[in-house]
Amino acid sequence: MESVPVSVVWFKRDLRVSDNPALVEAINGPYPVLCIFNLEPERLERADVDPIHIEWELDCLTELRTALESIGGSMQFNLGQVTDQLSELHETYDIKHLYSNEETGLQWSWDRDKSVAEWCSANGVEFTEFPTNGVVRRLGTRDHWKKHRDARVSSEQINTPVAMESPKGFTSNSIHSMEQLGLAARTLVERPLPGEKAALNVLYSFLDERGRTYRKDMSSPITGWDACSRLSPYLAAGCITIRQILHHTRRKQKKVKVNPRSKENLGWTSSLSSFQSRLAWHCHFIQRLESEATMDVIALNPELDGHLAREMDVERYAAWSQGKTGWPFFDACMRSLIATGWINFRMRAMLQSVASYTLWLPWTDTGLHLARCFLDYEPGIHWSQVHMQSGVTGINSIRAYSVRKQSTDQDPDGDFIRTWVEELRDVPKEHIHEPWLMSDEQQKEYNCLIDVDYPSPIVDEKTARKEGVSKSYSAKSKPESKQRSLLVYEVHGSRKRR
Ligand SMILES: Cc1cc2nc3c(=O)[nH]c(=O)nc-3n(C[C@H](O)[C@H](O)[C@H](O)COP(=O)(O)OP(=O)(O)OC[C@H]3O[C@@H](n4cnc5c(N)ncnc54)[C@H](O)[C@@H]3O)c2cc1C
Numbered sequence: 250m251e252s253v254p255v256s257v258v259w260f261k262r263d264l265r266v267s268d269n270p271a272l273v274e275a276i277n278g279p280y281p282v283l284c285i286f287n288l289e290p291e292r293l294e295r296a297d298v299d300p301i302h303i304e305w306e307l308d309c310l311t312e313l314r315t316a317l318e319s320i321g322g323s324m325q326f327n328l329g330q331v332t333d334q335l336s337e338l339h340e341t342y343d344i345k346h347l348y349s350n351e352e353t354g355l356q357w358s359w360d361r362d363k364s365v366a367e368w369c370s371a372n373g374v375e376f377t378e379f380p381t382n383g384v385v386r387r388l389g390t391r392d393h394w395k396k397h398r399d400a401r402v403s404s405e406q407i408n409t410p411v412a413m414e415s416p417k418g419f420t421s422n423s424i425h426s427m428e429q430l431g432l433a434a435r436t437l438v439e440r441p442l443p444g445e446k447a448a449l450n451v452l453y454s455f456l457d458e459r460g461r462t463y464r465k466d467m468s469s470p471i472t473g474w475d476a477c478s479r480l481s482p483y484l485a486a487g488c489i490t491i492r493q494i495l496h497h498t499r500r501k502q503k504k505v506k507v508n509p510r511s512k513e514n515l516g517w518t519s520s521l522s523s524f525q526s527r528l529a530w531h532c533h534f535i536q537r538l539e540s541e542a543t544m545d546v547i548a549l550n551p552e553l554d555g556h557l558a559r560e561m562d563v564e565r566y567a568a569w570s571q572g573k574t575g576w577p578f579f580d581a582c583m584r585s586l587i588a589t590g591w592i593n594f595r596m597r598a599m600l601q602s603v604a605s606y607t608l609w610l611p612w613t614d615t616g617l618h619l620a621r622c623f624l625d626y627e628p629g630i631h632w633s634q635v636h637m638q639s640g641v642t643g644i645n646s647i648r649a650y651s652v653r654k655q656s657t658d659q660d661p662d663g664d665f666i667r668t669w670v671e672e673l674r675d676v677p678k679e680h681i682h683e684p685w686l687m688s689d690e691q692q693k694e695y696n697c698l699i700d701v702d703y704p705s706p707i708v709d710e711k712t713a714r715k716e717g718v719s720k721s722y723s724a725k726s727k728p729e730s731k732q733r734s735l736l737v738y739e740v741h742g743s744r745k746r747r
Contacts (some may be wrong), residue, residue: 252343253416256280259287259331259349259365260324263381263487264309265445266316267409270379271348280345281416283338284317284324286310286424287331289361293430297355297545297628299621300434301590304427305443309486312444314421322413323421328430331361332368339372342416346375350487353384353535355628356542382491383532384539384629391536391744398532402492437590437624441482448483452494455479456501463520469659470582473593478524481591481625484531491528498525535629537741544632546613548641549741550733556724557641559611568707569604570618572670575706577681578656579603581669588669590624595659597623598638599650605639606649606717607710612639640721643734644742647725649718652710656682672703 256275263269275282288306292298314324327334338344347369352358369376380386383398427434441447455463455478466472483489498521505517538544548554568574572583582600586592592600597619604615616635620626637645660666663681667674673684676695680687684697685705692698699705724730 252341254280254345255342255416255419256282256346256348257335257338257344258282258284259347260284260310260313261286261349261352261487262306262354262485263350263352264306264313265448265488265490266313266320267445268406268490268493269350270407271350271377273407273410274377274379275346275348276410276413278346281414281419282322283342283416283419284322285327285331285334285338286324287327287329287334288425288430289330289357290328291357293432295357296617297620297626299626300427300432301437301621301624302626303430303432304434305440305482305624306486307424307427308443309445309488311424312446312488314424316445317413318421320410320412321415323415323419325419325422326424328425330364332364335365335368335372335374339374342419344372344374346377348377348379351378351381351384351386353381353539353629354542355538355545359542381487382535383529384535386539388536388540391740391742394536395529395744398529398536402495402528402532404492406490406492406496435587438588440590440624441479443486443488445483445488448480448489449493451479451483452489452497456497460520460524461516464516464523465520467523467593468595470585470593470596471660471665473595474591477593479591481627485625485627491531494528495525498528531630533743534633535627537633538629540740544636545616545628548612549636549737550641550643550730552727552733553643553724553730554641556727556730557721559605559609561611561614562608565608565707566610566614568704569608569610569615573704574603575685575704576603576652576656576710577663577666577670577673577684577703578660579652581660581666584669585665586619586622590622595655597634598648599652599655601635601638602648602650603652606647606721607652607708607714609713609717609720612636612641640725642737642741643725643730644738647718647721649714649721651714653682670703672697 256278258272258275266272293303317324366376380401383402385394385397388394441451459475460478462476466476480489480494502521505514505521508514509518541549572580574580582592582596601615601619604610605612612635616632620631636642640647663678666681673681676684676697680691684703685699697703
């Protein structure tokens with residue numbers, strides 16, 4: 250009997266039904282549609298992947314499967330190589346066309362996508378990929394990138410399909426549980442709800458109320474928790490697109506423009522404008538990884554990185570990664586991140602810059618730790634930021650955050666510190682930022698003996714940071730570093746001054 254001709258939609262980090270060109274093109278084509286998702290076993294072993302990422306992805310996938318089934322579709326999950334999954338399906342069905350949305354990832358994902366393209370050409374299957382957000386594949390020069398990006402993310406959204414046809418006999422199978430995968434994810438405090446419906450609800454709550462004070466409140470880990478959009482884990486799993494977010498943001502902007510000074514609209518004009526800049530950064534940084542898939546192991550400016558010659562120090566790394574440095578605000582940020590899977594941008598920058606400048610630890614190792622901490626791990630943004638906050642691009646200014654300054658600026662009363670650093674819960678405001686300066690009597694009175702209950706600072710922050718900055722300027726000024734910086738700017742530099 251002749252096998253049934255079908256199209257296949259291969260879902261990756263695009264776990265949504267709405268604004269999904271690959272899905273809609275397949276549905277509009279001449280064949281019934283099979284949906285597949287494949288989890289590569291080697292991904293589970295990767296040093297940048299944490300069980301929280303897999304759990305989040307599987308939960309979003311479950312939501313997607315329900316959404317597909319509600320319009321007549323089915324989805325099959327596979328643990329293995331995607332080409333094996335395709336070969337198996339090809340034995341039962343005559344796969345005519347494979348559709349997917351482009352993924353910008355590290356080298357392993359490029360290799361995977363290449364093997365899929367080869368499988369398709371060996372099996373006479375047409376393979377069509379669609380661009381994702383504002384990232385431009387095979388971009389020649391950065392000069393015109395912004396124009397491409399803006400046009401793409403401002404274009405009409407793709408209509409959400411209301412019906413689709415699956416071939417007879419093709420039904421969804423079960424998605425592996427974390428136990429079946431042999432994984433246990435740490436339980437995150439207030440983990441967001443998974444899936445595209447939840448993503449839209451988070452966006453609406455941001456644009457209805459939470460985002461009003463975004464501009465002024467985003468820098469503090471206390472106010473940022475509510476004032477930031479919190480869309481990052483959804484963007485990372487592809488539950489929502491930048492185009493969808495921009496569409497709703499511009500609608501809000503239009504409403505505000507009618508009477509920007511009214512009580513109802515107070516704060517929104519500047520907040521919406523700042524928010525849109527961040528959405529542009531999203532695409533700008535992922536575009537970097539699009540042309541340098543090895544950013545997790547090779548610095549954009551390898552000559553500069555070579556001159557910096559940072560070294561692993563096991564004791565410092567342990568203190569940094571566990572939030573036991575003896576700097577209360579730093580420790581609170583790291584512990585809060587580990588517990589919740591999220592922290593605001595300013596604090597992420599501080600965590601990385603303290604590792605790279607003050608503690609002089611290699612960014613490759615510390616970047617991996619942070620990747621595993623973030624529920625929203627997005628390789629393109631992550632490694633670009635790790636490079637920037639470690640001063641290994643050569644095109645960004647050297648910025649080494651002072652924990653002491655961030656502590657008094659962002660948590661003046663020490664509430665955030667006391668929430669996350671139990672050992673300091675009884676320490677009053679006047680000692681909370683530098684508890685090691687307390688007298689023996691005060692330590693007893695406030696139930697915190699330094700070096701018994703809570704460590705003294707791992708290094709003298711001011712001296713170590715100054716030294717790190719000075720070594721960085723010296724490495725940046727070497728002729729080889731400077732020469733490479735010109736090339737880095739050519740390929741990756743933002744053409745608009747920020
Ligand atoms: C060392 C370091 C590592 C980071 N790693 C990641 C990561 O793995 N995944 C990730 O999504 N973001 C990362 N960021 C960027 C930023 O901190 C987060 O995007 C943001 O905190 C997520 O919260 P939000 O969605 O509420 O952001 P909002 O402030 O509400 O911003 C909305 C969206 O804009 C984008 N965005 C915001 N700030 C930036 C930025 N500085 N650069 C690029 N895009 C931005 C994100 O997609 C974000 O979801 C990192 C920053 C640093 C300093």
